[in-house]
Amino acid sequence: MDIILLGPPGAGKGTQAGRLEDEHAMVQLSTGDMLRAAVKAGTEVGLKAKSLMDAGELVPDEVVSGIIGDKLDELGPDQGVIFDGYPRTAAQAVSLDEILSARGRKLSYVIELAVDEDALVERITGRFTCGNCGAGYHDKFKQPAQEGVCDECGSTEFKRRPDDNEETVRTRMQEYRGKTAPILPIYEKRGIVRKVDGMGSMAQVTDAIEAVLKT
Numbered sequence: 001m002d003i004i005l006l007g008p009p010g011a012g013k014g015t016q017a018g019r020l021e022d023e024h025a026m027v028q029l030s031t032g033d034m035l036r037a038a039v040k041a042g043t044e045v046g047l048k049a050k051s052l053m054d055a056g057e058l059v060p061d062e063v064v065s066g067i068i069g070d071k072l073d074e075l076g077p078d079q080g081v082i083f084d085g086y087p088r089t090a091a092q093a094v095s096l097d098e099i100l101s102a103r104g105r106k107l108s109y110v111i112e113l114a115v116d117e118d119a120l121v122e123r124i125t126g127r128f129t130c131g132n133c134g135a136g137y138h139d140k141f142k143q144p145a146q147e148g149v150c151d152e153c154g155s156t157e158f159k160r161r162p163d164d165n166e167e168t169v170r171t172r173m174q175e176y177r178g179k180t181a182p183i184l185p186i187y188e189k190r191g192i193v194r195k196v197d198g199m200g201s202m203a204q205v206t207d208a209i210e211a212v213l214k215t
Contacts, residue, residue: 001026001080001213002105004087004187007113008176010124010169011198012205016113017082019206024213026080027071034067035059045070065095072103088179093186109212110187112180113198113205120199121169131157 001024007013017028038046039053045066049059064086075081087093100106126139132155137144144151150158187193196208 004083004110011113028082030084031086115198128160
């Protein structure tokens with residue numbers, strides 16, 4: 001089963017993709033990660049991408065498509081994939097259809113984690129992590145049992161991501177809407193878009209996604 005997982009930054013895509021990998025032996029395909037891996041591996045497509053990135057140019061769709069194709073060729077025919085960050089345009093949606101069709105695959109679902117913008121801002125701007133072990137906390141939803149002391153390792157050093165501020169989060173939301181707007185109608189016409197409430201607990205969102213996959 002091949003799916004696209006959609007959702008703005010902070011909606012929990014990474015967490016849910018990780019759970020799908022664990023439960024269904026699926027593979028998350030993030031275009032950014034794949035580009036970096038291809039460059040590091042020195043593949044033909046990776047070398048082409050590197051020369052473009054070194055020149056400060058955007059990596060064209062055909063190069064990204066080549067990297068996706070290479071990755072799919074490494075997988076077994078029955079191993080499902082989760083596309084994250086691709087496609088983002090109507091042209092990329094067409095390209096993905098061609099890539100999958102050439103390998104006897106097709107999309108089963110496009111699952112969108114629907115979120116409330118104000119609630120998402122609160123969720124993201126309140127999060128912080130232990131500076132030593134990386135354990136995650138939140139100003140409102142998950143404080144350390146002992147104030148100022150990490151539950152996991154006892155460290156008293158904490159940190160916040162500098163981009164976890166309201167202005168940046170709302171900008172990300174606007175960019176996300178702009179990028180998903182061109183592709184959602186394509187998949188809605190096929191009847192494969194499913195919206196899941198991304199504001200529930202991690203377990204609730206997982207259960208909702210599992211329900212989609214079982215239909």
